[in-house]
Amino acid sequence: MFVLVVGAGRVGSSVARSALAAGHDVSVVDEDPLSHERLEVGLEASWEDCGGRFTVGTGIEMEALRAAGVEEADVFIASTDGDNTNLTIAQIARKRYGIEHVIVRVLDPARSDWYAERHQLRTICPTKHAIEMFEAALSEAAGV
Amino acid sequence: MYVVIAGGGKVGLNLARELLGEGHEVTLVEGWRPRYLRIEQELEHAVQYGDATELWVLERAGIQRADLVVAVTGDDEDNMLICQVAKEKYLCSRIVARVNNPRNLQHFQLLEVAPAVSATDLILNLIEHDIPGHGMVHLLDLPDEQLEIIEVEVAEGAPAAGAQVADLNLPEGSLIISVLPPGERGFVPKADTVVNAGDEVLVVLDPGLEESITSQFNPNGAGR
Numbered sequence: 001m002f003v004l005v006v007g008a009g010r011v012g013s014s015v016a017r018s019a020l021a022a023g024h025d026v027s028v029v030d031e032d033p034l035s036h037e038r039l040e041v042g043l044e045a046s047w048e049d050c051g052g053r054f055t056v057g058t059g060i061e062m063e064a065l066r067a068a069g070v071e072e073a074d075v076f077i078a079s080t081d082g083d084n085t086n087l088t089i090a091q092i093a094r095k096r097y098g099i100e101h102v103i104v105r106v107l108d109p110a111r112s113d114w115y116a117e118r119h120q121l122r123t124i125c126p127t128k129h130a131i132e133m134f135e136a137a138l139s140e141a142a143g144v
Numbered sequence: 145m146y147v148v149i150a151g152g153g154k155v156g157l158n159l160a161r162e163l164l165g166e167g168h169e170v171t172l173v174e175g176w177r178p179r180y181l182r183i184e185q186e187l188e189h190a191v192q193y194g195d196a197t198e199l200w201v202l203e204r205a206g207i208q209r210a211d212l213v214v215a216v217t218g219d220d221e222d223n224m225l226i227c228q229v230a231k232e233k234y235l236c237s238r239i240v241a242r243v244n245n246p247r248n249l250q251h252f253q254l255l256e257v258a259p260a261v262s263a264t265d266l267i268l269n270l271i272e273h274d275i276p277g278h279g280m281v282h283l284l285d286l287p288d289e290q291l292e293i294i295e296v297e298v299a300e301g302a303p304a305a306g307a308q309v310a311d312l313n314l315p316e317g318s319l320i321i322s323v324l325p326p327g328e329r330g331f332v333p334k335a336d337t338v339v340n341a342g343d344e345v346l347v348v349l350d351p352g353l354e355e356s357i358t359s360q361f362n363p364n365g366a367g368r
Contacts, residue, residue: 060220060221060248060251061247062250082221083197084197084219084221084222084224084225085221087221087225088221088224088225088251088255091254091255092251092254095254095255096254108197108198108199110198110199110200111197111198111199111229114199114229114233118232118233
């Protein structure tokens with residue numbers, strides 16, 4: 001499977017590394033060349049020697065997406081630090097390139113739900129998970 | 145009319161002033177606190193503080209009853225998504241989006257956000273309109289309707305120069321809608337109107353017919 005990851009912060013770089021370790025073809029796009037180093041944390045060899053690809057650019061630049069192989073991608077992961085960038089590039093991946101599996105990080109719970117329902121995107125909302133865990137921890141502390 | 149404007153920069157603020165001056169009801173949403181405070185001195189309750197890409201901020205601004213939503217922030221992704229939810233979630237009948245980087249226009253079209261206005265493209269069109277060397281100018285593209293309106297200058301010696309409109313050899317799917325003689329008022333031609341060299345004509349046409357039109361009016365691409 002060919003996985004394209006746009007945004008290699010803490011989340012994106014970890015997901016890219018584990019996808020590579022699981023035997024997938026992985027291509028990463030990030031606007032910051034330093035993110036390349038983050039990808040290599042814990043690896044014995046360079047990202048490229050391990051089989052990964054890296055392109056410097058932003059997700060709404062078509063040249064960067066094409067250079068990263070968007071036309072062949074089976075899975076598209078939008079994991080930049082901006083909801084609006086993620087939601088835009090996720091829709092580009094789906095509508096322009098017909099990628100079926102589009103996974104997108106959305107911090108805003110309301111839009112995470114709406115885009116999942118209306119545009120059939122697989123949204124991941126870290127905020128919702130954090131809220132649930134805080135609530136569980138609070139209940140625990142209160143001895144309920 | 146009730147208008148929600150996202151983005152209180154130069155475009156948004158001036159738009160709000162003009163619309164308020166014309167008696168419309170306006171809510172401007174600005175997400176940068178210092179700028180919001182400055183605008184609030186002038187617009188008072190007509191400006192709200194918040195990130196207009198968040199649904200609750202849009203709802204607080206009354207997007208459900210807006211007749212028009214205008215997204216003119218400096219960020220194209222924000223403008224696209226604000227207009228997308230305005231249209232699809234809140235069923236707002238009219239939207240206008242600003243395109244900051246003309247390269248992003250294709251994304252606005254992909255997300256079906258229209259009209260999307262790019263100042264760079266507008267200026268470019270004006271430059272192409274005013275600078276000699278272009279025999280033909282695109283005045284209007286209506287991609288959804290599959291129609292264009294072009295302006296073309298009738299060149300000396302062109303097949304159309306001196307001919308009556310009825311005798312012009314124009315392709316199916318095109319029509320002359322105006323003749324503009326130099327220095328005179330334009331008019332809608334009749335079948336016996338004679339088109340002269342130096343006139344400009346406005347033609348409505350199906351996309352793709354430009355070359356067969358210019359071959360009649362301005363075969364060598366000569367301009368003013």
